[in-house]
Amino acid sequence: MTEIFTIALIFSTIRTATPLLLAALGGLYSERAGVINIALEGLMLAGAFTAAAVTHYAGSPWAGLLAGIGAGVLVAAIHAVACIRFNADQVVSGTAINILMTGVPAMLSGALFLSSGSTPQIPRDDLIPWTPVVLALLLVGVTWYVLYRTPFGLRLRAVGENPEAADAAGVNVNGVRYSAVLLSGALAAIGGAYLSIGQSSLFTRNMTSGRGFIALAALIFGKWRPVQTMLACLLFGFTEAISIQMQGVFKPWGEEIPVQFISIVPYVLTIVVLAGFIGLSRAPRALGIPYQKEK
Amino acid sequence: MKFNRPKLPALLLCLAALACSSSCTGAKNEADDPARVRVGIVFDIGGKDDRSFNAAAFEGVKRAERELGVVLRDVEPGNPTSIEPAMRAFAERGYDLVIGVGFAQAPIMEIVAKDYPHINFAIVDGVSQLPNVASLVFKEHQGSYLVGMIAARTTKTGKLGFVGGMDIPLIHRFATGYEEGAKAVNPNISVYRNFVGVTDSAWNNPGKGKELALSQIGKGADVIFTAAGNSGLGAFDAVEQAGKGADGRATHYVIGVDSNQNMVKPGYVLTSMVKRVDNAVYDIVNDVKNKRFQGGVHVFGLDKDGVAFSLDQYNQSLIDPSILQEVEAARQKIIKGEIQVTDAMAK
Numbered sequence A: 001m002t003e004i005f006t007i008a009l010i011f012s013t014i015r016t017a018t019p020l021l022l023a024a025l026g027g028l029y030s031e032r033a034g035v036i037n038i039a040l041e042g043l044m045l046a047g048a049f050t051a052a053a054v055t056h057y058a059g060s061p062w063a064g065l066l067a068g069i070g071a072g073v074l075v076a077a078i079h080a081v082a083c084i085r086f087n088a089d090q091v092v093s094g095t096a097i098n099i100l101m102t103g104v105p106a107m108l109s110g111a112l113f114l115s116s117g118s119t120p121q122i123p124r125d126d127l128i129p130w131t132p133v134v135l136a137l138l139l140v141g142v143t144w145y146v147l148y149r150t151p152f153g154l155r156l157r158a159v160g161e162n163p164e165a166a167d168a169a170g171v172n173v174n175g176v177r178y179s180a181v182l183l184s185g186a187l188a189a190i191g192g193a194y195l196s197i198g199q200s201s202l203f204t205r206n207m208t209s210g211r212g213f214i215a216l217a218a219l220i221f222g223k224w225r226p227v228q229t230m231l232a233c234l235l236f237g238f239t240e241a242i243s244i245q246m247q248g249v250f251k252p253w254g255e256e257i258p259v260q261f262i263s264i265v266p267y268v269l270t271i272v273v274l275a276g277f278i279g280l281s282r283a284p285r286a287l288g289i290p291y292q293k294e295k
Numbered sequence B: 001m002k003f004n005r006p007k008l009p010a011l012l013l014c015l016a017a018l019a020c021s022s023s024c025t026g027a028k029n030e031a032d033d034p035a036r037v038r039v040g041i042v043f044d045i046g047g048k049d050d051r052s053f054n055a056a057a058f059e060g061v062k063r064a065e066r067e068l069g070v071v072l073r074d075v076e077p078g079n080p081t082s083i084e085p086a087m088r089a090f091a092e093r094g095y096d097l098v099i100g101v102g103f104a105q106a107p108i109m110e111i112v113a114k115d116y117p118h119i120n121f122a123i124v125d126g127v128s129q130l131p132n133v134a135s136l137v138f139k140e141h142q143g144s145y146l147v148g149m150i151a152a153r154t155t156k157t158g159k160l161g162f163v164g165g166m167d168i169p170l171i172h173r174f175a176t177g178y179e180e181g182a183k184a185v186n187p188n189i190s191v192y193r194n195f196v197g198v199t200d201s202a203w204n205n206p207g208k209g210k211e212l213a214l215s216q217i218g219k220g221a222d223v224i225f226t227a228a229g230n231s232g233l234g235a236f237d238a239v240e241q242a243g244k245g246a247d248g249r250a251t252h253y254v255i256g257v258d259s260n261q262n263m264v265k266p267g268y269v270l271t272s273m274v275k276r277v278d279n280a281v282y283d284i285v286n287d288v289k290n291k292r293f294q295g296g297v298h299v300f301g302l303d304k305d306g307v308a309f310s311l312d313q314y315n316q317s318l319i320d321p322s323i324l325q326e327v328e329a330a331r332q333k334i335i336k337g338e339i340q341v342t343d344a345m346a347k
Helices: A007-032 A040-058 A061-085 A090-113 A131-149 A151-161 A163-168 A173-199 A211-221 A226-246 A259-263 A265-278 B007-031 B053-068 B080-092 B103-115 B140-154 B169-185 B200-204 B206-218 B229-242 B277-289 B321-336
Strands: B038-042 B071-075 B097-101 B120-124 B133-138 B159-166 B190-197 B223-227 B253-258 B269-275 B296-300 B307-309
Touching: A007 A040, A007 A131, A007 A151, A007 A173, A007 A211, A007 A226, A007 B206, A040 A061, A040 A090, A040 A173, A040 A211, A061 A090, A061 A173, A131 A151, A131 A173, A131 A226, A151 A163, A151 A173, A163 A173, A173 A211, A173 B206, A211 A226, A211 A265, A226 A259, A226 A265, A226 B206, A259 A265, A259 B190, B038 B053, B038 B080, B038 B277, B053 B071, B053 B097, B053 B253, B053 B269, B053 B277, B071 B080, B080 B097, B080 B103, B097 B103, B097 B277, B103 B120, B103 B133, B120 B277, B133 B277, B140 B159, B140 B169, B140 B223, B140 B253, B140 B269, B140 B307, B140 B321, B159 B169, B159 B200, B159 B206, B159 B229, B169 B190, B169 B223, B169 B321, B190 B200, B190 B206, B200 B229, B206 B223, B206 B229, B223 B229, B223 B269, B229 B253, B277 B296
Parallel strands: B038 B071, B038 B097, B097 B120, B120 B133, B133 B296, B159 B190, B159 B223, B223 B253, B253 B269
Antiparallel strands: B269 B307
8 A cells, every 4th residue: 555655646646636627717717607618628628739839839838838828718719709699508619619629639730730630749848847736726726816805706706696686786797707718718728738738748639538527527526616626626636646556556355456447436436525525516506597688 | 799690600611611622622533533542541549640550550551652652541530439430431432442440440340341342441450250351460469578578678676667558458468468578587577557548538648648657657667668659658758757867878768669659759768669550551552452452360470570679779779789689589489489478369
């Protein structure tokens, strides 16, 4: 057991949780404002690809990170316009963006790098392995402060709970929702950028491998609250890290446990914790409902 | 702000039509030319620029296109469900050869090839009994045995790592050969075997590949063999992160797979277990062109250089000549059958 529980496990947990946390915080802004954001996966991919491509050309990960954020905001704007301006079904729009983002990076990498979905590798000196990690943890505090201690946060929550009342009080409901969705694009994109220019050194097709959906689960798990969401992400990160450490080492009966079983550890733990300890997770009341001003 | 709604879809349609008119038409005429041999290839989920397995297959068909003048079309399925329609599309248009890349396509090709008995099919890494399917399989365990020997002679800690992609029997063939080769040199060596996952996304997750490699490094492994497509590139990042020692040599090494990956991170890549998918694919296209295509199982082992380890300007200084002699001796013995390497898939 001492081989499994090491300092390395803690670092591995934090690294694994970072992209989840950034995406989940992004989702938190959007969903607390009442817009379902199932598009986190696609937003992460947009950020990951753009960050890697721009870092390759500019030779600077900071330019890459900024461009990645820009791409995330741009793609989130599609979701925002579809959901807020045109009252589209928010789940459908989000799904469309996820599908779109499996294709667009592949197409662009074909045009830019004559490849079909991956960027050239970025030299190690141009990577930012720790900045997004620190940023993610800082952003938990910032999000908590914004949400509960600023007028914007109050409006955001009001718009997600009772848009009619917020409107009556003079809040620009759709304005707040736009900024919330765009913010979620920016944050999810940082999470994606961490994958391509922080943890790894290139973008490959669908490299998020479902992390956007895990982030969404963590958000629900964390009851749409920043600190709880962080704890949920850390739990997911921890279970993933421990499954990595356990593989090939944990031999309770002298036999190795099949990888299939170790791979389900995070999910089983999630179900156990969800069912046993968390209780009812209540969504923002206006989540998924487009707001139309009464004429 | 008044926005005229119907305009947006119309605009998108126009854009799509424009994009198509510039790229599709030219290609179509060429592909319809009945005088030329037409080859369609369907890649694995990893995609043709995984710098590894699919890249090798792509290299082979590109060479065939250049040297044999065949018409080449390729499809990269975004998910496993689009493999079958892609194969059928090629067969339906009467292509002369349809190549499927990867074990996952074998059962699909079995169904499609049955429906088109007059079309030639080839499957890489899979086996079919149909007369119109050529099964191109490799003795990965033999090549892995040799790189296992090199790893065992290189390690200072006596601990090796193996990062596999998806946990399937084929990848266990790499792992078992590697471990046997290493233990032939030093029976006390231990090998950590890890897999990225159990679904096809395991080929495209370099983040997790890196975490697995880092955990192996944490446990003392200093040579890591990858067989994980794009995910394996994460292990390259991990050994690079471990850095170089006072003597200017890397403290940890990675061994590449399928394609020659020595140049991916020069100085950190001990060697690559190359699987000459390119040659196998090229040869089968050549057979079709010369009308001597034969179905059945085509096996590529050490004897035909179907599997080998790479040695070039990037890793010459990393492997001692005495190791090379020892490995060459083992290679001869395997070819002669004096050394039997366990085939994990035969069990």
